[in-house]
Amino acid sequence: MSVLAGSLLTAGAQDRRTPPPTPAAPSGTQTGMPNGAPRPTAPAVSKSPKPYKEVVTDKAKSQSGLFKVHVVEDKYLLEIANNMLGRDLLVVNRIGKGAAGVRSGFAGFAGDIISESVIRFEKGPEDKIFLNKISYRERATDSTGGMYKSLMNSSIQPILYAFKVEAYGKDSASAVIDITTLLNTDNDLLFFDAGDKRSFSLGSVQPDKSYIVGVTTYPNNLNIRTVKTYSRGGSPAAGGLSLGFGGGGGNTDPATFELNSSIIALPKTPMKPRHWDNRVGYFATGYVDFDANPQGVKSITLARRWRLEPKPEDVAKYKRGELVEPQKPIIYYIDPSTPKKWIPYLIQGVNDWQVAFEKAGFKNAIMAKMPPTKDEDSTWSLEDARYSAIVYKPSDVPNASGPNVQDPRSGEILESHINWYHNVMKLVHDWYMVQTAAVDTRARKMVFDDELMGQLIRFVSSHEVGHTIGLRHNFGSSSTVPVEKLRDKAWVEANGHTPSIMDYARFNYVAQPEDNITEKGLFPRISDYDMWAIEWGYRWYDTKTAEEDKATLNTLTIEKLKNPRNWWGDGETWGDDPRSQTEDLGDNAMKASTYGIKNLQRILPNLYDWTKQQGEGYDDYQNMYGQVIGQFGRYIGHVSRYIGGLERTPKTVDQEGAIYSFTSKAKQKDAMKWLQDNVFTTPKWVIDSRYTSLTNQAPQTVISSLQSRALSTMFSGNTAAKLSRFEAEKPAEAYTIVEMMTDLRKGIFSELAAKKPVDIFRRSLQKDFAERLISLLAPPAAPQQIAPGITIQVGGGASATSDLLSVAKAQLKTLQAEIKAALPATTDSATKMHLSDLNDRIERALKAD
Numbered sequence: 001m002s003v004l005a006g007s008l009l010t011a012g013a014q015d016r017r018t019p020p021p022t023p024a025a026p027s028g029t030q031t032g033m034p035n036g037a038p039r040p041t042a043p044a045v046s047k048s049p050k051p052y053k054e055v056v057t058d059k060a061k062s063q064s065g066l067f068k069v070h071v072v073e074d075k076y077l078l079e080i081a082n083n084m085l086g087r088d089l090l091v092v093n094r095i096g097k098g099a100a101g102v103r104s105g106f107a108g109f110a111g112d113i114i115s116e117s118v119i120r121f122e123k124g125p126e127d128k129i130f131l132n133k134i135s136y137r138e139r140a141t142d143s144t145g146g147m148y149k150s151l152m153n154s155s156i157q158p159i160l161y162a163f164k165v166e167a168y169g170k171d172s173a174s175a176v177i178d179i180t181t182l183l184n185t186d187n188d189l190l191f192f193d194a195g196d197k198r199s200f201s202l203g204s205v206q207p208d209k210s211y212i213v214g215v216t217t218y219p220n221n222l223n224i225r226t227v228k229t230y231s232r233g234g235s236p237a238a239g240g241l242s243l244g245f246g247g248g249g250g251n252t253d254p255a256t257f258e259l260n261s262s263i264i265a266l267p268k269t270p271m272k273p274r275h276w277d278n279r280v281g282y283f284a285t286g287y288v289d290f291d292a293n294p295q296g297v298k299s300i301t302l303a304r305r306w307r308l309e310p311k312p313e314d315v316a317k318y319k320r321g322e323l324v325e326p327q328k329p330i331i332y333y334i335d336p337s338t339p340k341k342w343i344p345y346l347i348q349g350v351n352d353w354q355v356a357f358e359k360a361g362f363k364n365a366i367m368a369k370m371p372p373t374k375d376e377d378s379t380w381s382l383e384d385a386r387y388s389a390i391v392y393k394p395s396d397v398p399n400a401s402g403p404n405v406q407d408p409r410s411g412e413i414l415e416s417h418i419n420w421y422h423n424v425m426k427l428v429h430d431w432y433m434v435q436t437a438a439v440d441t442r443a444r445k446m447v448f449d450d451e452l453m454g455q456l457i458r459f460v461s462s463h464e465v466g467h468t469i470g471l472r473h474n475f476g477s478s479s480t481v482p483v484e485k486l487r488d489k490a491w492v493e494a495n496g497h498t499p500s501i502m503d504y505a506r507f508n509y510v511a512q513p514e515d516n517i518t519e520k521g522l523f524p525r526i527s528d529y530d531m532w533a534i535e536w537g538y539r540w541y542d543t544k545t546a547e548e549d550k551a552t553l554n555t556l557t558i559e560k561l562k563n564p565r566n567w568w569g570d571g572e573t574w575g576d577d578p579r580s581q582t583e584d585l586g587d588n589a590m591k592a593s594t595y596g597i598k599n600l601q602r603i604l605p606n607l608y609d610w611t612k613q614q615g616e617g618y619d620d621y622q623n624m625y626g627q628v629i630g631q632f633g634r635y636i637g638h639v640s641r642y643i644g645g646l647e648r649t650p651k652t653v654d655q656e657g658a659i660y661s662f663t664s665k666a667k668q669k670d671a672m673k674w675l676q677d678n679v680f681t682t683p684k685w686v687i688d689s690r691y692t693s694l695t696n697q698a699p700q701t702v703i704s705s706l707q708s709r710a711l712s713t714m715f716s717g718n719t720a721a722k723l724s725r726f727e728a729e730k731p732a733e734a735y736t737i738v739e740m741m742t743d744l745r746k747g748i749f750s751e752l753a754a755k756k757p758v759d760i761f762r763r764s765l766q767k768d769f770a771e772r773l774i775s776l777l778a779p780p781a782a783p784q785q786i787a788p789g790i791t792i793q794v795g796g797g798a799s800a801t802s803d804l805l806s807v808a809k810a811q812l813k814t815l816q817a818e819i820k821a822a823l824p825a826t827t828d829s830a831t832k833m834h835l836s837d838l839n840d841r842i843e844r845a846l847k848a849d
Contacts (some may be wrong), residue, residue, distance in 0.1 A: 001070050003176065003725045006154075007809060015291040018499040018843050020521050024216065032503050033538075034223050040599075041652075045450055047379075048127065049127055049164075049165045049166060050166060050167050050513035050743040051166055051167065052167045052168065052169060052170070052176070054070075055166045055167035055176055055671055056070045056072065056077065056079070056167065056176060057072055058403070059072055059073065060072045060077075060667070063217045063218055064217065065216075065221075065222065065483075066084075066215030066217055066218065066219065066220055066221055066222050066263070066265055067079060067080055067081075067084065067217055067222055067308060067311075068081075068174070068217070068844075069215050069216070069217045069222070070176070070214070073331070075178055075185060075623075076179050076180045076212065076215055076542045077166065077176050077177070077178055077179070077181050078162065078176070078177050078178075078179050078222075079169060079173050079174050079175070079176045079771040080129065080174060080176075081173060081174045082122065082172075082173050082174060082175075082266075085120075085121055085122060085123050085129075086120055086121075086122060087121075087265060088118055088119075088120060088121065088134060088265075088266040088409070089118065089119050089120065089121075089263050089264065089265055089266065089267075090116065090117075090118055090263070090264045090266055090405065090407065090414070091115075091116065091117050091118070091119055091189065091190070091261060091262070091263050091264075091266075091410075092113060092115075092116050092261070092262045092264065092385075092405050092611065093113065093114045093115045093116070093151040093191065093259065093260070093261045093262075094111060094112060094113050094114065094259070094260045094261075094353060094417075095108065095109065095110055095111065095112045095257055095258075095259060095260070096110060096115060096225060096257075096258035096259055096260035096263070096805055097110050097257065098110050098198075098257065099255040099256050099257045100256075101133065102200050102232075102255045102257075103200075103441045104199035104200050107199065107200075108794060109393060109395050109397060109421070110391075110393055110395075111391050111393060111417055111419050112419070113403055113405075114191075114193075114196050114259075115188065115196070116135075116193075116195055116405070116409060117133055117189065118133070118134040118135075118136065118266070119131055119132060119133055119263075120132045120134055120136060121158075122767075124162060124369060124813045125166065125621070126613070126751055127165040128162050128163065128165065129162075129163045129165060129175055130159045130160055130161070130162055130163075131159070131163070131175050131189075132157045132158065132160065133157060133160050133161075133163040133189070134288055135157065135159050135316075136409055140821065144820045145381045150169065150573040151666055160189060161182065161189075162339065163177035163178065163179070164177070164178075169756040180211045180212075181522070183212050183215075183224060183226055184207070184211075185205070186204065186212070186228070188723060190226075190227075190259070190261040191228060191261075191268075191846065192223060192230075192259075193351060197230070200230075200255065201232050202231070202232060202255060203230055203231035204230065204231055205229065205738065206229045206230065206231060206254060208258065209254065210226070210227055210228045210229050210242070211226070211227050212224075212225075212226050213225035213226055213227060213258065213661070214319065216381070216383065217811045218379075218381075218384050218385065218386065219386065220264060220265050220385055221262050221263060221264040221265065221384065222263040222385070223260065223261070223262050223263075223381075223385075224260070224261040224262075224263070224837070225257050225258060225259070225260050225261075225383075226258070226261075227256060227257070227259075228255075228256070228257055228259055229254050229255070229256040229257075230254060230255050230257075231252075231254055231364070231607060232252055232253060232254060232255050237776075238426060238623070239601075241444040242430075250477070255282055260383065260384050262383065264385045264405070264414060264415075265606070265639070265815060266406065266407050267307075267411065267412070267713075268414065270407060270409040270410035270412065270414040271305075271407070271410040271411075272410070272457070272491075272543075272546060273302040273410045273411050273412075273705040274302065274303045274305060274411070274546055274549065274553075275300070275301065275303070275546050275547075275548045275549075275550050275553075276300065276301040276302055276303045277536070277553065277554075277557060278566060278650040278651075279557055279561065279567040279650050279651070280303075280533055280536045280568055281284075281472040281473070281474050281502065281533065281570060282303035282304060282305070282398075282470045282471060282472060282473060282533070282535070282537060283303070283304040283404070283471075283472055284301045284303055284304060284411070284771070284784075285301070285302050285304060285406060285408050285411045285471055286299055286300060286301040287408075290690065293767075294332045295629060298321070300590075302410065302411035302539055303411055303415055303705055304404065304406045304412075304470045304773060305411060305412065305413060305469075305470050305472070305537045305538060306330050306413045306464075306469060306538075306539065307328070307539055308327075308328075308330075308357075308360070308362055308365060308538050309326060309328075309413050309639060309833075310324045310325045310326065310327070310361075310540060311324065311325070311326075311327050311361075311590050313543065318361055318540065319542065320475055320830045321361070323358055323361060323362065323363040324361065324362065324363065324367050325362065325363055325364050325365070326362050327369060329364060329365050329366060329390065330365060330366040330367075330388070330469065331366075331367055331368070331369065331387075331466075332350050332366075332369075332370060332388050332389060332390055332416075332418070332465065333368070333370065333371040333387055333388065333389045333390075334346055334368060334369070334370050334371070334389070334390055335382065335389055335390060335391045335392040335420075336370070337392050337682075338390070338392040339392075341450055341454070341469050342453075342454060342457050343370070343458040344454070345454040345455065345461065346368065346390055346420070346459055346461045347368040347369070347400075347457070347458060348458050348460025348461075349368075349457070349458040349459070349460070349462040349464075349828010350366060350367060350368035350390075350461060350462075350465050350528050351366070351367055351368060352458070352462050353462065353465060353469070353526060353530075353534075354366060354367070354686075355526065355531070356526055356530050356531045356534040356535075357534055357535075357538060359531045359532070359534060359848075360380045360534050360535045360536040360537075360538035360539045360540075361539060361824075362538070364558045365538075366469070368390070368467075368780050371389075378623070382417075385405075385414065385415050385601070386415070387413045387415070388416045388417065388418075388468070389416075389417055389418070390418040390420050390461070390464075391417050391418065391419060392420050392422070393419060393420060393422060394422050395419045395420075395421040395422055395423060396421075396423045396478050397421040397423055397424075398421070398423045398426050398427035398457035399419075399421050399423075399424055399425055399427065399701065400418065400419060400420050400421060400460055400466065401418070401467075401469030401470040402416065402418045402419075402463075402464035402465050402466070403416065403417070403418075403419070403464065403467070403468070404416040404467070404468045404469075404470070406608055413468070413469070413470060416468035418461075418464045418465065418468060420464075420657075424457075424460060425453060425456075425457070426844065428453075428456040428457070428459075428460060429446075429453070429456070429703075430447055430624065430627050431506050431507065431625065432456060432507055432602075433507060433610075433627070434523050434600075434603065434624065434627040434628055434630075434631050435508075435596075435599075435631065436507050436508070437606075437610065438446075438513060438598075438599035438600075438603050438604050439511050439512065439513050439515070439522070440519070440522060441519060444610045444677075445610060446604070446610075446611055446613060446620050448821055452744070455519065455523065457517060459501070459523055459525075462501050462525075462526060463501050463502065463524075466502050466526075466530065467502075468592070469534070469537075471502050471530070471533055472502070472570075472572065473502050473503070473504060473571070474501060474502045474503050474529055474568050474569060474573060475504055475532075475569050475570070475571030475572070475580040475581055475582055476503075476567060476568065476570070476571060476577065476580035476584050477498050477499045477502070477503040477505070477529050477568075477569060477579070477586050478497065478498035478499075478500075478503050478505040478586065479501035479569060479579035479581075479584070479586070480499060480564045480565050480567055480587065481495075481498065481499070481585070481586055481587060482586065482587055483510060483585070483586035483587060483588050483591040483592050483595070484593075486508055486510040486511060486521075486585060486592070487510060487511055487512060487517075487595075487772045488515075488587055489515055489516060489517050489518075489521060491522035492511070493517065493518060493520040494526060495527070496521075496523075496525045496527050497510070497521065497585060497805045498527070498585070499527045499528040499529040499530075499565040499566070500524075500525055500527060500528075500529035500530050500533075501525060501526050501530055502529070502530060502533075503524065503526065504583050505524055505583075505584070506524070506583060507522050507523065507524070508521055508523075508585065509585065509588060509592075509595070509596045509599060510585055510592050510595040510596065511584060512595060512598065512599070513602070514731075516655050527565075528563070528565040528566060529565060530566070530567065531564055532560050532566040533568070534561075535556075536553065536556070536557065536560075542637070554652060554654065558591035558652075558654055558655055560636070561655075567649075569671075569723035570648070574648045575650070576640070576641075576644070576645065576646040576647075576718070576722065577588075577645065577646065577647045577648050578645040578647070578663055579647060579848075580641045580648075581637070581641055583634045584634075588667075589635070589638035589639045589641075589642065589671070590639055590642075590671060592635075592638075593635035593636075593638055593639055593674070593677070595673070596631070596635050597632065597635065597678065600631060600632055601685050602629050604625075604627060604628050604685070604686070605687060605688075607621060607624050607625060607688075607691075608621055608690055608691075610624075610661065612626050617697065618694050621691070621694070621695075621697050622691075622694075622697075623687040625688065625691050626685070626696075629686060629705075629706070631707060632634070632683070632686060633705075633706055633709055635678075635708050636679055636706060637709065637713075638712050639671045639674050639675060639710075640671070640709070640710050640713035640714070642663050642667050642668055642671035643669075643671050643672065643713065643714065643719060643735070644663075644718070644720075644722035644723050644725075644726075645663030645664060645668065645722075646660060646661075646722050646725075647660070647661050647662070647663060653824065658759070659769075662722075662726045662729075662730065662734075664748050665733055665734065665735040667736060668740075669743075672740065672743050672744070673746075675710050676743075676747035676748075679706060679707055679710050679825040680707060680710070680747055680748050680765060682703060682759070682761040682762060682765075683703065683706065684701065684761075686699075686702060686706070687699040687702070687703070698759065700761060700764060703761050703764075704761075704765070704768070707768065708768060711754040711768060711769065711772060714740065714741075714744055715772045715776070717799070717802070717804070720737055720802060720804040721802075722805070723725070723735065723736060723737045723800070724737060724803055737803055737804060737807050738803075738807055738810075741807050741808075741811050742811070744769070744770070745811055745814070745815060748762075748766055749764055749766060749769075749815065749818065749821075751831075752819065752821075752822045753818070754819045755822060755825050755826075757826075757828035758828075758830075758831045758834055758835075759829045760830075763831075763834045764829070765838075766838065767834075767838065768833070769843060770812075770815065770838050770842065771841070773811055773812050773815075774812065774841060774845040775806070775810045776804060776808035777808060777809060777812075777845055777846075777848070777849045778788060793827035809846070809849065812842050812845065812846060813846070814841070815838075816839060816842045816846075819835050819838055819839045819842075820839065822835060823835055823836065823839070
C-alpha cells in the first residue's frame with residue numbers, strides 16, 4: 001500500500017544518488033588533493049606502525065564482533081582481521097532520530113534509510129588500508145574469460161579513503177586503523193549525500209555541535225551512531241518559484257540528526273539468484289552482463305528474496321512434496337515500545353503469511369515474536385543487523401512502509417525494519433469509515449473499538465510484510481473480480497474482494513447494505529495471487545544456477561497464469577492500464593463506482609452525527625467530509641482512465657496473444673456516459689448545507705474541483721496521443737479524439753440544444769471546458785530562466801503536429817455557432833451574460849490563432 005520500497009501510499013523510488021565528492025583522508029593520510037589544493041606538509045613523526053600495546057593501551061575499552069573496536073580516550077580504533085580484507089561489506093545509513101520540524105515529504109523520520117553502498121577494506125602499500133567503494137552494475141560472469149579480465153582492467157573500484165595502519169595485531173593477523181576523523185567529518189559514505197541535503201535544505205556540518213555517540217560491534221555488523229548538526233537556510237529561487245528541494249524555504253535554524261550507519265558483512269557465498277520475471281511482481285536489482293550475450297551486452301535483473309533453503313537432512317522430504325522447516329526462518333521482532341494492545345495483531349499480520357510459504361514447500365518459514373528481555377539476552381538490539389523488526393514510531397505521519405536491505409550481488413534480502421507510524425491508525429480509520437460505514441455499523445464513529453482497529457492493523461501489517469519479503473504492489477489484482485461478485489455474500493466472504501493483499505484495494509465499497517456482507521467480505525486478505533507469487537519466488541530447486549531454474553519457472557508461470565486471479569497488474573511503472581489502478585475494485589469501474597456513490601450518498605447525511613464528540617469542534621466532521629469528497633474523486637479517476645486506456649499484459653514468446661491492447665470503444669463510451677451522468681451533470685448530493693455553514697466551504701469550489709479532475713484527463717496530451725494511436729492502428733474500432741471531444745462538448749453544453757437556462761455550477765463547468773480548448777490554441781511560451789543554468793517552459797498549447805490542435809479549433813467553431821444560435825432564444829439574464837462572454841472569448845482566441 002503505499003510511499004517507500006513499498007508503503008501504504010507510494011512505491012519504491014529510483015536511485016538518485018550522486019557520486020560522492022573526493023573525501024578528506026582520515027588520520028592525516030595524503031590521497032591527492034582536489035582542485036589543485038597544495039598537499040599538507042608531512043608530519044615530522046615516523047609513519048611506521050607502533051607496537052600494538054602502545055596503540056591499544058590499557059585504557060582501551062574494547063569490543064569483539066565483526067571487527068574489534070577499541071575506544072582510547074577520544075579515539076575510535078578499528079581492528080580489521082586479515083580474513084576481512086577484501087570482504088564485501090554493505091553500508092546502510094539510517095536516520096536514528098529525526099530533526100525537529102525537518103521533513104521532505106514522508107522522509108525525515110527515525111528509521112528512514114538515507115543511503116546504501118558496498119565497500120571493501122583492502123591492503124595497500126606502505127602500511128595502508130584502503131577503503132574501496134564497490135559497484136556491481138557491470139559484471140562478466142565467466143571469471144576465466146577474457147571479457148572478465150578486460151572488464152577488471154577497465155573498472156578499478158574507487159578508493160574513497162586511505163588509512164594509516166597504526167599497529168598490527170599478533171602475528172600480523174590484523175591491522176588497527178583510526179576511524180575517528182571519518183566519523184567526525186561530513187561524508188556521504190556514512191551520512192547524507194548531496195541529494196538528501198538538498199531535500200532537507202541542509203548546509204555544512206557544524207563540528208562544534210556534532211559528536212560521536214558510539215560504535216558497537218556485533219557478530220555480523222558494526223553500528224556507528226553519531227549526532228550531526230547542519231546549517232540550514234536558502235531562499236526560494238528567483239521569481240518566488242520553489243525548486244522542490246523542501247525543508248521550509250528561509251528557515252535558518254540548524255538541524256540536528258542522530259544518524260545510524262550499519263556496516264554489514266555480505267555472505268561469503270552469494271545466494272543463488274532468481275531471474276526477475278515481469279509477470280510476477282517482485283522488487284528487483286540489476287546489472288549489465290558482458291558475457292550473457294556473445295554478440296553484445298545484456299541487462300540482468302534479479303528478484304529480491306530471502307534465502308530460504310531446506311535443511312540438508314530434509315532435502316529428500318522436500319523433493320517428495322512434504323512440508324519442511326527452512327534452515328533459517330524469516331523472523332520479525334516487535335519493537336518493545338509498541339503499545340501492548342496492538343502487538344497480537346502485528347504478530348498475526350506476519351504469521352498470516354505462513355500459509356503462502358507452505359505453497360513453496362516450507363512450514364514455519366515466517367513468524368513474528370517479541371524480542372528477548374534484558375535478562376534473557378542483554379546483547380539483543382534493534383540495531384543488530386541480524387534482526388528484522390517492526391519498529392513503532394510515535395509520529396504524526398499517517399503511513400507505514402516496508403523497506404528491505406538486500407545483497408546487490410544476488411538480490412538476497414538480509415534484513416528489514418518495517419516503519420510503523422503511530423498515526424497510521426487515523427489513515428485506516430478514515431478509509432474504513434468512508435468505504436464501509438454504509439454497511440458496517442462499527443465504522444460509524446471516530447474512535448473504533450479495539451478489536452476492529454486491531455484487525456485493521458493486522459491487515460496493514462500483512463501488506464507491509466509483503467513488501468519486506470520482496471513483493472511489489474499488485475494494483476491490477478482486483479480487476480480480475482466481476483463487480484457483481486463483490487455483492488455475493490457467500491462468494492466474497494469465501495474468496496475476498498481482491499486476490500492480493502498487495503493490491504491497493506482497501507475495503508469492499510461495492511457491498512450494499514442489503515447484501516449483509518460481514519468483515520470477511522469487506523477486508524483484504526492474503527489470497528491466490530500472493531500464494532502464487534511466494535511459490536514463484538521461494539520454491540527451492542536443487543540446482544546450481546539461476547539459468548537452470550529459468551525454464552522450469554517459465555513453464556510453471558505459464559500454467560499458473562491460466563487462472564486470471566494470478567495476474568500481476570503493474571500500475572506503478574505502467575500507468576495507462578485502467579485495470580491497474582490504486583483504490584479501485586472489480587472488472588468495471590463504472591459499475592463499481594456507481595455502487596460506491598450509492599454508499600457515499602448514505603454516509604454523507606449522517607456524518608455530522610457520526611463524527612460528533614462532546615466538547616470537540618468540527619475538525620472531525622470537516623476531515624470526514626473531505627474523505628467523502630476524496631473517495632468520490634477516486635471514482636472519477638478510475639472511470640476517466642478508461643478513456644484512452646492502453647492495457648498491458650506481459651508475456652514470453654511461449655504465450656499467445658498481444659501484450660498491449662486498447663480498451664474497447666464500448667467501454668470508453670460507457671466511461672464517458674458515466675462521467676456525464678455522475679460528474680458533469682452537477683452532483684448536488686455532495687453539497688451539505690450544514691457543512692458549508694459550519695466550515696465556510698463554498699459548494700462551487702467542491703464541485704468544480706471534482707469536474708476539473710475529469711476534464712484534466714480528457715484534455716491531457718497523453719490521452720490524445722493514445723486515442724490517435726488507436727485510430728491509426730484500428731480505425732474501424734477506435735474511439736477517436738473527434739468523437740471524444742464531441743461527446744464531451746455535447747454533454748457539457750446540453751442546455752444549448754434544449755434552450756434551457758444554465759445554472760451557476762454548469763456555467764463554471766462550461767467556462768472550464770471552453771478555456772481548456774482555448775489554451776490548446778495558445779503558442780508555447782518562451783522559456784524563462786529562473787536561476788543560472790535553469791530554464792523552464794510555462795504554459796503552451798497542443799503540439800503543432802497533433803490532431804488535438806485541429807480538433808480544438810473545430811470544437812471552438814462549432815461551439816461558437818451553437819452559442820450564437822442559442823442566444824436569441826435565451827431569456828435568463830445570467831445565462832445570456834454567460835453565453836455572450838463565452839462567445840467573445842472564443843472570438844478573440846480564433847482571431848489570435
